[in-house]
Amino acid sequence: QDPALIAFQDRVEATLDPSLASDAAVVSLTLADGRRLTARTDHAIGSAARPMTDAELEGKFVGMAIPVLGPERTRALMTQCWAVASLADAAELIRLAA
DSSP, rough: OOHHHHHHTTTTTOOOOOSSSSTOEEEEEEESSSOEEEEESSSOTTTTOOOHHHHHHHHHHHHHHHHHHHHHHHHHHHHHHHGGGGOOHHHHHHHOOO
């Protein structure tokens, strides 16, 4: 609903480049003064070639889960996810996430 974000989105164009691998991306920005800045990544974080560390995975999970579950349930669910192999009943994950 943020007007500034909506205005920004109206200036963004995404295109598929079939010459890039599925885990690669190129981002180009054209600044108000006409300069063009480009950045490329050949393997995105989280891809098979560049897997996330446990800390990165936890950070992403926490950032996405806290707004939905709150901090306590998020921490409990994350703890259980790391211990899934030792759970007597994996349904506990469902109960924490519901």
